Amino acid sequence: MKMKIQKSRRPSVNVPKVIVCAVAIYALLVVLMYWLMGEQLHLRESRGNFEMPAAEAGTVELCQGAVVEQSFTVKIQRLQSVSVQWGTYYRPNAGTMTMELYNTLDGSLVVSESFDAAAIPEGGLTTMTLETPVETVYNVPLLLRIWSDSLPGSAASPLMSVSAREDGYSLSLNGVPTDGVLCFSVTGEDYIWTGLHYWEFAAGFGVLLILAGLLVWLRWKKGKHSYVVNALIAVKKYKFLIRQLVSRDFKTKYKRSILGVFWSFLNPLLTMAVQYVVFSSLFRFDVPHYPVYLITGIVIFNFFTEATNMALSSIVGNAGLITKVYMPKYIYPLTRVLSSLVNLVISLIPLMLVVLFSGIIPTKAYFLVIFVLLCLTVFSLGVGLLLAAAMVFFRDIQFLWGVLTMIWMYLTPIFYPESILPDNVAWVLGVNPLYYFITFARTCIMGGISPEPIVYVQCALMALGSLLVGSLIFRKSQDRFVLYL
Amino acid sequence: MSKTMIEVNDVTMRFRMNNDKILSLKEFVTTAIRGKLNYNEFTALSHVSFEVKRGETLGLIGRNGAGKSTLLKIISGILKPTEGSIAVHGNVVPMLELGSGFDFDLTGKENIFLNGAILGYDEEFLKAKYDEIVDFSELGQFIDVPIRNYSSGMLARLAFSVAAIVKPEILIVDEILSVGDAAFQEKSHKRMMDLMGGGTTVLFVSHSLEQIREMCKRVVWLDQGQIKMIGDAEEVCGAYVL
Structure with a gap:
């Protein structure tokens, strides 16, 4: 079967410019990361530390x-x-x-x-x-x-x-x-060996990036199709549509409420207040800066549940459009995740208020939170793509996912310190990506320092792994969506 | 010599239809275990081939279920054919059913941009044409009102105005020409004629043979997924009535 749709108004992309920009941004990020990570880039708490035995x-x-x-x-x-x-x-x-x-x-x-x-x-x-x-x-x-x-x-x-x-x-x-x-x-x-050789690694990846750029450029010059150029064209072509859909989601979310956007702001604050009262007076968890500990977990986990739930219904909910207009179907889950991201960014304001109110002084490590939020978004997108595709074929997923996110929430140290988990359950943390993301954010926000370099790699790998699995499954099944809507 | 805009080459579309459409995991597993997962093949289109030249208005007629909508969906890229190939040279703009690209909580203005983006127009174009769209829709001050307050006639005018403002290379019209009041119908009809005269290729589905005769030169008559007849509008319509 051959399918060929040539759009005569195909937007053109200035490939050399994009490549040069990409390399420049990479160089800038490398320097920025070096500065932001500071000492934690090449030193970490020793694995050989001797813990004090219990006094007898x-x-x-x-x-x-x-x-x-x-x-x-x-x-x-x-x-x-x-x-x-x-x-x-x-x-x-x-x-x-x-x-x-x-x-x-x-x-x-x-x-x-x-x-x-x-x-x-x-x-x-x-x-x-x-x-x-x-x-x-x-x-x-x-x-x-x-x-x-x-x-x-x-x-x-x-x-x-x-x-x-x-x-x-x-x-x-x-x-x-x-x-x-x-x-x-x-x-x-x-x-940390990798941290000591940071510049060598950075240069190595930089060279790879330049080589990949050259390859793309050569292919583009010869008029061959390549994934990168196609992706760039798609970004350019659908940028406006994505922006429109995101702003639609955002505008309609609070359209008929009195407080409007203020709810994005108020929601995490209220959740935090309730949980703070419940857990600090009932369970008396001994966590320093407990409000900050709570709200960091809440903001991150709320984003995850909101983004995945919105993405889950994105294909089924837009059935009316999908059966009538052609556009790449990933646009629907993508825009849902992006509009949740807007919400997340707004809820960073109450987070910062709680931080300042608790007397924590922000450090340069706060900028590193951007990295983990990016990983979190990509991770949620991957899960969202998977769910959106599954939802088309099995409508039970929506109820199942509600239960699963609840279990997931209790397995993630959001309101309790991770130390209370019994040893036979503690391994769950190691395979819980949200635990890594939340811990990363807490290290930056509460500790004021960067996590170890290995944590960056772990977070990035989990995000990309999720995106890879999600998009592969989505891609494989998307042609059959129309038949099941 | 006019350019070929749409080439439909031996297209066959088969659907697998379950005896019961299974939508829940539990049902799926239980029926699969019981071995009752048999599918009925349903051929919506079989070996359909034709071409549409630039500027041509092609009518599609046939009974309900003859495969007209399936064919349009394949041409607009929503469905992929089971067999055969299709080549479309140009951007396809479907005239949406009323309101399907609209969000009822947004104002008319916001919906123009949203719907325009869905139809594939870019931002500069929409900004430049915005006044023209509003003028054409005759909505006046209502353009800043959420469209849930619109009457169905107003919605129809907005939808038509957004879809018809551009000169798409290929326009797909699935029976929506009777929108709005008499005056607006007149206006939209005129606009359609303008588009057709201006080199737009139109695929036109209607059950009204009168409209087909008036607007199309060539007509494809689909019957049970096959082309029963293709040719001059008068001839095909004449045969169809009989």
Whole structure:
């Protein structure tokens, strides 16, 4: 079967200009990302961090002459801090406690610091922080030595876990080897290989982009059809239509309501307020800046449900048009997702208000949220295409999807901290794209820093994967839509 | 020599019709398991071939279910033929059924742009022609009123005005010429004649042989998916009546 429709008024595209623009934008983005990602581009929280074991007992009363020694090794490239947890016997103590960290390979002192015993509460921590991270202790045997000048009766005691066992760790109390592990933690950073070679990667992709551009340009010059040029023509041709449809969706959404567009603004705020009251007073989740935590999750998840639900009905709902006018059918789900995006952008205003109200100072990392919103949109578009196609053949999908999004919502840490998930359910987070998107946004908004580079790749891959699956299925089935409408 | 605008080459269109149209997943699975998923093939068009030259007005006649609408849908690209090929050289503008491209919550003005975009016009063109469209529709101040408040005659005038303002290369008209009041009917009829005189190729479906005779030179008579007769309007219409 051959199908050939030549439009005589085919819009022309200035391919060389587009390619040059694309390369220029790429170069700009590369530099911008380098600046925005800052330190997080090449440093990440070390995977070798040693978490503090749960305290079970005291060690010894750390008075003059007593010494607690814990030897250990950690795979941390840049050691930053060592903390110890203390028991006070529930009494005021006095004196000075000293923590020393030795490199037992060459016997050198890495860092030491003294703390006033009177200032330590029961279960409190003392933390030695290295102003300049130490880079020479990766996988090197280390010794943490703690002693003090307190008098008996007014000395604190470092806590320990009796049951914990770690390979290569040994604890000795006053020179006597003891089973168990001291309640201490070690944190630091690791270098990220890809981040260190950021410019090489950027240049590599840039070269690939230029080569692809040249290829497209050559094909275009020879008058051959290529996907890229066709896509550009489609964008140019249907830009106006898409804009009209998006503005239609947007205008009619609130057309006959009194508050109008203000609802886009009010909705996330009200949802957040309700959930805040419910969950902060009933469940008392211990999340810092809980309102911000909530509204970030709500805004992102609401967009996802709105976009997918609108896309779901886009083909069936426009049956009247589809059976009468020819236009590429992907336009319908696409415009629905785009009009949800307009809504999302508006709901960023209440989000920012909550952020400022909570006393968080915005940083340059806030611009990185644009990246995750882009991924989220592409992801939702992919899901939306899939649903729109499925809906034509099986109308049950609309009810099924309502249930599925509800389950999905409860499996995504929107209003609860991810730490409350039991271990046997926690794996669900790892396969939940929305969890990645929401965590990305929260890292930027609440932490004020960029996530690790790998998270960018994960988010982009999930978005593109969804788009690929969705558009393939949509493309394969779209010719049969008319027959089922 | 006039250029060929539409070539229909041995087009066959078959639909698979379930005994019952299955629309829910559960039903689909249960009938598939019971092995009752048999389809009835229905041939809407079989081996239809013809050509339409530039500036020609081709009439399509036939009983209900003869395949006229299917043929128009294939030509406008909505359906893909099961067999055969079709080549269309030019932009196709279908005259929509009343209001199918309209949003009733938007004003007449917003709908002109929306509907225009759906019909494939670009922005500059619509902006340039906007006044002309409003003038032609005779809607006056109602153009800024949401069209849910329009009467059906007003809707029809708006729809016709948007569709007919452009000089499309190929215009598809599926029985919608009787819109509005007598005066507007007169006007739209005149506009159609203008379009046809101005080199637009028109595919015209009607059950009114009178209109067909008046507007078309050539007529295709479809009967049960096949071309029963093709040729001069008078001749075909004469045979059709008999």
